[in-house]
Amino acid sequence: DTEVTQTPKHLVMGMTNKKSLKCEQHMGHRAMYWYKQKAKKPPELMFVYSYEKLSINESVPSRFSPECPNSSLLNLHLHALQPEDSALYLCASSLPEGVAYNEQFFGPGTRLTVL
């Protein structure tokens, strides 16, 4: 299995809702990433987990809460989002830093719309 899966594909939520995005990989990768991508822009890194521990938080607002319950799963919990948070949310995974050929494999993304 050489893919990263993300659910749901699309999500529409109100500003008072609580929802979660899910990411899964079975490639034995121990680093997982959340990115936010606006249309026709590069992905912006949000969080990095290495060996199930949060290693990088790029000063993301607290309304985004990541969770890595095990080495295969990565969640992003959403609460009280703003319309400007509407974007494509990409998950990626890789072998840990320091390992050769540890390129990131990306999932198809969740397109989030906040009303």
Added chain:
Amino acid sequence: AQTVTQSQPEMSVQEAETVTLSCTYDTSESDYYLFWYKQPPSRQMILVIRQEAYKQQNATENRFSVNFQKAAKSFSLKISDSQLGDAAMYFCAYRSEEAGGTSYGKLTFGQGTILTVHP
């Protein structure tokens, strides 16, 4: 901090012809990787090709090859025999391999180049 610049917001090519996408980067590090990623309209980001900075030989993957000029900090992508399926946004990306640095392992992306392939 490292920066990656893609100076061509859009490029177009005729099917079966060759196109080159430009990328320059700025870094003071000696140990790093460079990547080209492709993102078609379906939005799935796919790795096209990878180059290790310590390797002088340019990477090649089928119809895709790079021209890596380390001293000039240039990393262009050549697509030969272009196909309709090559139409996508292409991102050049840099990853630091300097252990202990604040950017270790993080990808820095350029702004992207939209490639259109005409039949």
